[in-house]
Amino acid sequence: MSIDNAVRRVRDLIGERLSTSPSVLDLHGQNESYYAPTPPDAVATPHSTEEVAAIVKICGEEDCPIVAWGTGTSLEGHALAFNGGICLDLMEMNKVLEVHPEDMDAVVQPGVTRERLNEELRATGLFFPVDPGANASLGGMAATRASGTTAVRYGTMRENVLALEVVLADGRIIRTGSRARKSSSGYDLTKLMIGSEGTLGIITELTLRLQGQPESITAAVCAFPTLDAAVTTVIETIQSGVPMARIEILDPVSIRAVNISGDMTLPEKPHLFIEFHGSQAGAKEQAETFGEIAAGNGCEGFEWSANQEERNRLWHARHNFYYASLKLQPGCRALSTDVCVPISRLAEALLETAEEVREAGLTAPIIGHVGDGNFHVGFLIDPERPETLETAKRLTHSMNRRALRLGGTVTGEHGVGFGKKPYMTEEHGEGYAVMAEIKRALDPKNILNPGKVVDIN
Amino acid sequence: MSIDNAVRRVRDLIGERLSTSPSVLDLHGQNESYYAPTPPDAVATPHSTEEVAAIVKICGEEDCPIVAWGTGTSLEGHALAFNGGICLDLMEMNKVLEVHPEDMDAVVQPGVTRERLNEELRATGLFFPVDPGANASLGGMAATRASGTTAVRYGTMRENVLALEVVLADGRIIRTGSRARKSSSGYDLTKLMIGSEGTLGIITELTLRLQGQPESITAAVCAFPTLDAAVTTVIETIQSGVPMARIEILDPVSIRAVNISGDMTLPEKPHLFIEFHGSQAGAKEQAETFGEIAAGNGCEGFEWSANQEERNRLWHARHNFYYASLKLQPGCRALSTDVCVPISRLAEALLETAEEVREAGLTAPIIGHVGDGNFHVGFLIDPERPETLETAKRLTHSMNRRALRLGGTVTGEHGVGFGKKPYMTEEHGEGYAVMAEIKRALDPKNILNPGKVVDIN
Incomplete structure (x- = not known):
């Protein structure tokens, strides 16, 4: 052996x-x-x-x-x-196997990327909404329970995978779920596999929920005097029932990165990037309601854009944010981390994090899927100055502990991998032992991605 | 021992x-x-x-x-x-422990019923959407992965439970999930417990997602010449992006039951009961779009109702459907079963089922959460004629096999319990063995609700 x-x-x-x-x-x-x-x-x-x-x-x-x-x-x-x-x-298992427009679902192999799938769907009037920063493979996105900017409206991979084919540690092939929209038939093995990061099985096929392409999309950018005012705007908008399709918060450092990367001239203040999907009248109505709430919270420099080119430039800059942030310090790498907290605690989490970053003298843009209470910090690391990595790790540790103290989780969408393992016991308590019991039951030899998520030896 | x-x-x-x-x-x-x-x-x-x-x-x-x-x-x-x-x-563990309006969530004990929770929430402008026919306990609803008429818009218990406290078979108490809206932190134990029907743990506390009460609700009832025309209307409406809050299909026998129970005079034809939630303008726009699609499919006797009293009567009759159907044959009991199929196969599933019921000479109203492809048949059983139970069981068997043949599941929302166990191997194949492996890992002595969902001995 x-x-x-x-x-x-x-x-x-x-x-x-x-x-x-x-x-x-x-x-x-x-x-x-x-x-x-x-x-x-x-x-x-x-x-x-x-x-x-x-x-x-x-x-x-x-x-x-x-x-x-x-x-x-x-x-x-x-x-x-x-x-x-x-x-x-798995990138050569990359076929879109079936598209069922009537049922609004598609069956794909794990190596299909999200952008490839959406290209293939374009003519059907349907799209797959989950959009992490990278043009990731759908198998990987399911394995890490990925999400992105549209989760506030359409959910994460958790809500958008109907069924899986999975190879287990002993080589058995199972199919979990079906193309039915819902089921109460036994334990939810689909959801158990989603987010298991290749430690319980290898995903070899996915059945995905699709959405109808919206008739109309309206986007806006607005600056706020403080992060707090921006977060309050989001909370009030959600409570008002407006179904935002995307709502992102960017701190002033992030805006600087977006300006550099997207060749834009936004003021270096906290911003919200927002998008509404709906009928012509519906998207407009949502936008107006939002505009009133934003104005009430001191929003400045409100800019609408139903123009597709402008909108694309904006979201392109947002989506390339990881790469954009690297341009703030040429030659650097990034330690990108994410946490997620109840939205009522988000302003607190953001402000304390920003303050710690400032005190430590690092450059670290903060950007968040604010509708979900999820935010990212991209600590820039100078390879010539190893102490910047140590500082970034210390601040990450502090962010994770803060997220748990505020009733949240140490990762909203990046996953555990190796980096977040040290926080699992604190986050899950005895539940972490249960995860190990499940891992042991399904992969007793620990051959599937050993050392990630949970240890069993 | x-x-x-x-x-x-x-x-x-x-x-x-x-x-x-x-x-x-x-x-x-x-x-x-x-x-x-x-x-x-x-x-x-x-x-x-x-x-x-x-x-x-x-x-x-x-x-x-x-x-x-x-x-x-x-x-x-x-x-x-x-x-x-x-x-x-668990019905004396029935406190609503916390309500967080800013985060739109609530923490409850398992013995709180869905109607009790919504009464307590009324003043907050929030509500909990999942509504099975019975005024069930929220713990039971989570345990069976229940849903109801609003799943097409708001999801099932699967999507509406953020976190659980669970007592395991060895008496350990674990907390799964958190109040954060999403997480990629380890295996999804929350979803594993939801739908496990008390066989993996006892749910002792639930954190639930809440929704904002819609500004405006519009409801409609319309009759169609055929079940097929009604299903086509639903498919086209979903594809058009109209976010229906409820869409129920009722066959002529169901309409008879609703007429008796609700003192109404609807024509005994296939019907859709629909409800739209949104802003005033939004709900109206949705209703208009739907009206056009329905007319194109031969809808007759279209009736709107923004009037709350009428709407309540309608949905009350629908919600009490199980009890209403018993009135079709005084003294009878019902064998109520449900299956769920991809919506493109729903008309086929409904028509074949109705035909079999007719041939067998039973009375059995058919009613469905048509937006999800989920439908129920309530076979009326005459305790004096045991052969009616045997016939109903035979037809149920046939429905289950048909649902699987059409790519669906033998239960959309009722759960497995004892009755659907015989179909688990056919539905899940080797995945059913995996369920047993998980059960064995978490409850090796098989003390938690033994004989339900899965056997391990």
């Missing part, structure tokens, strides 16, 4: 689609956070569920770790092979 | 709140379906999570089955003590 044996046997199975070339290994050892490159022992590129099952079975027999890989854009070291083993690159 | 010992020890713990009086036992052995009364050995009425934990611990030590009890309105024998043991009546 050894990793070497596993690699040999998988090569026998899939030939050249098992690679040990240094450049391929390096590529699959990279990440978008601060972790050092961690190449796996081999990279396998399966083309079917049956191949995935056969590979996992071999890995089980050989006690070889197996780590699923999509676009490599996760932020907490999820897909790094810290224990070596085989990286399972 | 024995049930008798457990009963004695629980009496030592909670005194008179452990009852073995025949009338109390009988009351906790009843159900609203066709199962014979099945009284437990004792009924314990805890007042706190700690008491629940202590009772469960005793039951574990004594190998005594323990079945949680709410309002006793489940339909698949969920709460019947088929293996004897202690019935845990």
Whole structure:
């Protein structure tokens, strides 16, 4: 039993689609956070569920770790092979298998990216709403329970995956859920797999809920005198029942990044970026209600835009925020982290975080999916000054503890991976032991993405 | 180790709140379906999570089955003590513990009923949307993953429970989730417990998402020449993006029941009952769009009602449908079952079912949450003619098989309990074995509601 044996046997199975070339290994050892490159022992590129099952079975027999890989854009070291083993690159399982316009669902392989799916859907009048910053693979998005800017209206991956096909640690293939919109038929294995980060099974197929493309989209940008005023505006808007499609908060440092990256000239103040979806009259009415609430909270420089080009530029800058923020300090890397709190505590969480960042003398844009109480900090790390990484880690620790103190969670959408594991006991108490019991039941040899989410040894 | 010992020890713990009086036992052995009364050995009425934990611990030590009890309105024998043991009546844990209007959530004990919660919320401008037919307890609703008429707009219990407190089989108390709107922090234990029907843990506290009371509600009733025309109307309305709050389909037999029970005079044809929530202008616009689509599908006798009294009468008749249907044949009981299919297959499922019912000569109203592809059949059973029960069981079997053949599930919202267990292997395949593995990991002695959902011995 050894990793070497596993690699040999998988090569026998899939030939050249098992690679040990240094450049391929390096590529699959990279990440978008601060972790050092961690190449796996081999990279396998399966083309079917049956191949995935056969590979996992071999890995089980050989006690070889197996780590699923999509676009490599996760932020907490999820897909790094810290224990070596085989990286399972699912990006060649990338077919949109079925689209059912009447049922508003689609069946896809895990290597389809969210943008690819939406391109394929364009002519149907439907779209898939979940939009993390990266153009991530849908398999990876399900595995990390990803969300993004539209979760406030359409939900996260949790609400938008109807069914999965999953390969278990012993090579069994199961199908969870169905194309029915709802079910009370037994334990919710779909939701158990979503967010399990490849530690309970490998997702080989997804059935996704789709949404109708809105008839009309209206967007706005507005500046506020304080973060508090911006958050209050959001709370009052939600309470008024206006179904915002997107509502993002950006602190002044974030605005600077967006200005640089998007070639814009927004004032360096707290901002809300908002979008409304609906009928022509509906989107307009929502926008007007919002405008009144914002004005009541001291909003300045309110700007509407039903113009698609302008809107695209705005959201493009927002979506590329991670990359934009890197431009604030050329040559730097980022430690990007996220927490989520009840929205009534969001202003407090944001302000205390901003104050700590200021005191520490770091540059760290703060940006949030404010409708969900979820926000991100991108601590900029100077590779020449290792103390900046240490400071960023200290501030991240402080953010996590604060989120828990305020009744929230240490990650709203990035996931646990390796980086958030130290907070699991504090967040979940005895529930963390229950997660380990489930992991032990489904993967007793701990071959699936070992060392992530939960330890069982 | 024995049930008798457990009963004695629980009496030592909670005194008179452990009852073995025949009338109390009988009351906790009843159900609203066709199962014979099945009284437990004792009924314990805890007042706190700690008491629940202590009772469960005793039951574990004594190998005594323990079945949680709410309002006793489940339909698949969920709460019947088929293996004897202690019935845990949670209806005296019935406090609304916290309401957070800014965060639009509430923390409740499991014995609070949905109507009680909404009464307490009235002044806040918020409401809890999930509305199964019965005025069920919120703990029971979570345990069975209940939904109702508003799921098409607001989701089921799955989407509306943020966090739980749960007592596990060994007496440990865990908290799953938090008041944050979303989280990627570890396995989704909240969703694992929702729908587990008391077989993985006893829910002792729930944190629920609330919704803003809509500014305006518009309702309509319209008759269609065929079930098919009604279903097509719904599909087209959903595709048009109109956010219906409720959309129910009723077959002619159901209309007869509603007419009798609600003192109404609707024509005995397939009907849709619809409701729109929104701003004044929004609800009106939605209603108009719907009206055009319905007219295009041959809708007859379209009737709007923004009048609250009329609307209440209509929905009251719908909500009391189960009891209304019993009036079609005085003295009868009902075997009420539900399935859920992709909406594109709904017309087929409904028509084939109706045809089979007609051929068999039974009376069985068919009613559906058509926006979700979920429908119910209430087979009327004449206690004097046992063959009617046998026929109803045969037709139920046929419905379940049909739902699976059409890509659906054998239960959209009633749950598995005892009655749907025979279909679990066909529906879930190897996934059903995974459910057993999870049950075995969390309740190795099988004391929590044994014999329901999944067997592990």
